[in-house]
Amino acid sequence: MSGRVPVSMSVDGRTVDALVEPRTSLGDFLRNDLGLTGTHLGCEMGVCGACLVLLDGQAIHSCLMYAVQANGRAVETVEGLTERRAIADIQKAFHERNALQCGFCTPGMLVTAYELLSHGGAPSRAEIRDALSGNYCRCTGYEAIVDAVDQTAKERQKQAGCPQDGRAAAPGGTKDNAA
Amino acid sequence: MKARAFEYAKATSLQDAFDAFARASGDCCYLAGGQSLIPSLSLRLQAPSLLIDISGIGDMRGVGIVDGMLRIGALTRHAEMLTSPEIARHAPLLRLAAPHVAHPAIRNKGTIGGTIALADPAAEFPAVVLALDAELEIAGPGGRRRTKADGFFKGLYETGLEPGEILTAILVRPFDKRDRCAFDELARRRGDYAIVGAGVQGRFHAEQVEALRIAFLSVGPAPVRARNAESAVRGRTLSPAVIADAQATLHLDLDPAEDAQTSRATRLHLARVLLGRLLGKLAREARNEGGRA
Numbered sequence: 001m002s003g004r005v006p007v008s009m010s011v012d013g014r015t016v017d018a019l020v021e022p023r024t025s026l027g028d029f030l031r032n033d034l035g036l037t038g039t040h041l042g043c044e045m046g047v048c049g050a051c052l053v054l055l056d057g058q059a060i061h062s063c064l065m066y067a068v069q070a071n072g073r074a075v076e077t078v079e080g081l082t083e084r085r086a087i088a089d090i091q092k093a094f095h096e097r098n099a100l101q102c103g104f105c106t107p108g109m110l111v112t113a114y115e116l117l118s119h120g121g122a123p124s125r126a127e128i129r130d131a132l133s134g135n136y137c138r139c140t141g142y143e144a145i146v147d148a149v150d151q152t153a154k155e156r157q158k159q160a161g162c163p164q165d166g167r168a169a170a171p172g173g174t175k176d177n178a179a
Numbered sequence: 180m181k182a183r184a185f186e187y188a189k190a191t192s193l194q195d196a197f198d199a200f201a202r203a204s205g206d207c208c209y210l211a212g213g214q215s216l217i218p219s220l221s222l223r224l225q226a227p228s229l230l231i232d233i234s235g236i237g238d239m240r241g242v243g244i245v246d247g248m249l250r251i252g253a254l255t256r257h258a259e260m261l262t263s264p265e266i267a268r269h270a271p272l273l274r275l276a277a278p279h280v281a282h283p284a285i286r287n288k289g290t291i292g293g294t295i296a297l298a299d300p301a302a303e304f305p306a307v308v309l310a311l312d313a314e315l316e317i318a319g320p321g322g323r324r325r326t327k328a329d330g331f332f333k334g335l336y337e338t339g340l341e342p343g344e345i346l347t348a349i350l351v352r353p354f355d356k357r358d359r360c361a362f363d364e365l366a367r368r369r370g371d372y373a374i375v376g377a378g379v380q381g382r383f384h385a386e387q388v389e390a391l392r393i394a395f396l397s398v399g400p401a402p403v404r405a406r407n408a409e410s411a412v413r414g415r416t417l418s419p420a421v422i423a424d425a426q427a428t429l430h431l432d433l434d435p436a437e438d439a440q441t442s443r444a445t446r447l448h449l450a451r452v453l454l455g456r457l458l459g460k461l462a463r464e465a466r467n468e469g470g471r472a
Binding site: 021022049061063064066068112130 | 282287
C-alpha cells in the first residue's frame, strides 16, 4: 500500500501544503481535500472537459493529472477565476444568452473560453467551436455557448479599442490579460 | 474510474529514471504527459506499482537544430507544435497534423515522445514521423542509440523500445524549399479518433516528384507507409491519372480493420479519397509555385 506524500502548490493564489495519495487525481484533490467543488468531474478519462483547470496558466484536465504532479506548480480553478473577476464578462454573457441548462459542463466551458480569449484577438465562430470541441454539453446544443464566447470576444475588443477583425496579440500566448 | 494505488517517483535525470526502473523490477510505468497513461490507469487496464515521472528531465526538452538535424525533445507538448517557429519552419508536417491531435487541453499536456512511445494506431504523430523519415533517439540503462522511424512501429501498441528504455528525442531532416507536405484525416467529430488519416511529404523538382513518403494512421494495428503508392508517383508529375494510379495501389499496403462503425471496404475507400486530396493539394502547390523553382 502506498503512503501519502507531501505536496506544495499554489491554488487560486494561496499556497497549499498537503499529504496526498499518489493515485489521487488533481480533480479529486481540489474537490475532496480543498472543498473546491466548482471543478466538476464527469468522465474522469479526459473526454468530457468538465474538470478543466489552469496549470501555470494553461487549461488542462484535472482528471488526467495526479495531485503529486502539481507539486511546485500554480493551479487556478473556476473559483479563482471568478474571485479575481477574470471571467466576469464571460459569465455574464453565458447568463444573458442562457448558455447553460444543468450547468454541469459550465466550469470547463468557462476555463476553455478564458484560455481562448486570453490569446487576444476575436476568434471566428469556427475557431470557438474548435476550441470548445473537447467540452461536452448534453443540454444546450452549443449554439448559445458559442454565442456567449463570441459576444465576450467582441466586447473585449471594443473595450480594448481594437478593430473587430484585428489580431491584438501573438497567437499561442497564454498571457493573462486580466492580471 | 480510480487508479489502483501506486508509488510515485519524480526522476531528475535519465539515470535516476533507469535506477528507479531497475529497483521496481519492471513493475512500473514512465509518466510524461499522462494523457493516455492516466486514463488507462483509471480504467485499470494497467496497474503498475510505481510511476516514474520523467516530465522534469531537462535532456528531453527543447526544439532546435543540432548537427544539421531538427531535434525535438520528447517532452515537447503537442500545443508547441502549433506555436514553435522552429517546427513551422523545419517540420511543417508536424504543425499541419497538430490541430487534429485530440483537443486543446490535451495538447497542453500530452507530449510527442509519449504518443510515439505508446504507438496508438489512431494517433497522428507516429504516422507523421514515418512520413518524415525521422530518427528516434532512445536512451536506456546500457546507453543511447538511434533508430529509424521505419521499423519502429511493430504492431498494436508495440514498438522497438526495450524494457526500461526512454524515447528522448525525435530527429528530423529540416524541411527544404524543394519539399512539400500535407496532412489530413477524416473523423466524425473534431478531435475524435480518425476513421483514416494520412501525412505525405516529398521532394519535388519543379512539378516532378523526386521521392515522396506516404504514411497512414487508423488503417491497421500500426501506422503504415503506402510504399506501392509512393512508387507509383516517383519520378512523375502528379496528374489526375498518376494520382489515380497511386490510389489504386492502396489495397496492397493497407489492411484496415473492420469495426462497428466502418467496414473494411469503406475504410479503404476513404483512404483512397484522402490520398487523392493530399496528392491533389501537393500537385496544385507544385503547379502554382514549382515553375519558379
